[in-house]
Amino acid sequence: MSILSAQTSIRKALTNAVMLVTALCLSLSISISTYLDVKEQKALIVDKITILSEIIAYNAQVTVLFDDNETETERLKSFETVPLIKNIHIYAIDELSNEPVFFSSFNANRTPPVPIKVNSISDLSEPKFKDDVIELIKPIKYEGEVIGYAYVRGGLDRLNQYINRKIFIDILLTLFVLVLVYFVALRIQKRIANPIDELSNLLQDVSKNHNYDTRAQKTNVDEINQLSSSLNIMLARTQKQIERHEKDKQEIKQLNQSLEEKVNQRTIALREANQELLNTLERMHQYQNQIVENEKMASLGQMVAGVAHEVNTPIGLGITGSTLLRDKLAEINAQFEQKTLTSAHLKRFITDGIENLDLIYRNLNRAAELVSSFKKVAVNQDVEITTNVNLYNLLNDVIMSMRSEIQYRNPKITINCNNDFSIETKSGPLQQVLQQLLSNSVIHGFSDELDNEITFNVERNESSFIIHYFDNGVGVEKTIRKRIFDPFVTTKRGEGGSGLGMHLVYNLVTQALGGTIIHDELNTEGAHFIITLPLSEGNA
Secondary structure, three states: OOOOOOOOOHHHHHHHHHHHHHHHHHHHHHHHHHHHHHHHHHHHHHHHHHHHHHHHHHHHHHHHHOOOHHHHHHHHHHHHHOOOEEEEEEEEEOOOOOOEEEEEEEEOOOOOOOOOOHHHOOOOOOOEEEOOEEEEEEEEEEOOEEEEEEEEEEEOHHHHHHHHHHHHHHHHHHHHHHHHHHHHHHHHHHHHHHHHHHHHHHHHHHHHHOOOOOOOOOOOOHHHHHHHHHHHHHHHHHHHHHHHHHHHHHHHHHHHHHHHHHHHHHHHHHHHHHHHHHHHHHHHHHHHHHHHHOOOOOOHHHHHHHHHHHHHHHHHHHHHHHHHHHHHHHHHHHHHHOOOOOHHHHHHHHHHHHHHHHHHHHHHHHHHHHHHHHHHHHOOOOOOOOEEEEHHHHHHHHHHHOHHHHOOOOOEEEEEOOOOOEEEEOHHHHHHHHHHHHHHHHHHHOOOOOOOEEEEEEEEOOOEEEEEEEEOOOOOOHHHHHHOOOOOOOOOOOOOOOOOHHHHHHHHHHHHOOOEEEEOOOOOOOEEEEEEEEOOHHHO
């Protein structure tokens, strides 16, 4: 979510915060209270069912011992008055099989009978909750010997009613507290937001009517008082600044008159520079048709903007240097005519003149280098002659020719190509492509001279041959991967990079060599470029 879409008012934020904190605290408190209460109620039910089962087991000793199930059945009916008890089974130990068998039972009113639990005696030796009932089996002992078992099944209806009633009361209490807190929050927000609204209205009045004489009033909130005090100080200073500004206007008018001549001189220089830029832009427009016809990746607008940006800076600095030098000459000339020229003035003029001439030379030389680089991009290399080239030897020659430029990064270079792999192609453009890829790895890819690797893998199929170029450097930044072949795209802006290298590679591969080049964006380690060039009939 953006910052704009998350904006809200102080009133709403304060109310929401108070209501949210209150709701969370109430929910947590009620949840814990309900959990502990239910746990305590269940413990009481367990204690009660345990006591009742022990009483039933104790009372059943005589009837089980004398096999008097009718008396036991009548006696069990007395538990009709105990709401907790739903079902009771009495099991006697058979003297022949020594297994528990059904002896007598009790079912509360409107309670269906339950199956015999003789197979669950060991499982129900401790009270167990199941669905809406609790079950327990206690042994019936006589003189230390087990003569039977008492199964007691209790209902949890009253516990569920208690829980539902408690939840209902908790919800009503929560709603009451939230309503109460809501009204309290409204009172608090008025106490805080109203002074802020007053400050806002005051600022709107100042912005609209320029009434800097007004001042913010004190409130009952310390922080807002501090803000009001700072605002009053700002308004007072602004008012003084406006008064001072009015006084300065007259002085500025006088200064403007003296600056008109210098402005005219600089205007002439800028016109000359603009004319040069217009000539450059006109040449860029001429390149547009060629770029469109050869399906260039970059549009003319981006190219013109890049040229203007790159060329305008050194030309502008050169114009500035020449203008400063002209002003210095005018000053020296005036001093010479007035016969006030001293050796110190002349020495300072010579020093400043040398610095300005150095500035002009460096920037004009930079502009010439940029124009030369751009010419390399635009040059038509279709005139290159196709010859038979041993690709393995060409790769080695390129590496040897670049040895002095790449040795300071000390990369390990591997060539995976057959020694006798020869093709019909233009060796000049292909050599420039390979040199530019090596140069890019050294300048942009490798950060130091340790563990640097470059690999050439050459493949061949029926209609083309493919050169895979790998390096294990830092790779291409995500921000420029989609525009890696566009002109003037570089990560070394201001460090000597013009952004024309990979654009030149793209032009040479697609125009001079008639192939394709792509950047493998899925590669996660270093850079991977895939160059696919067609095989001529002589290579078949």
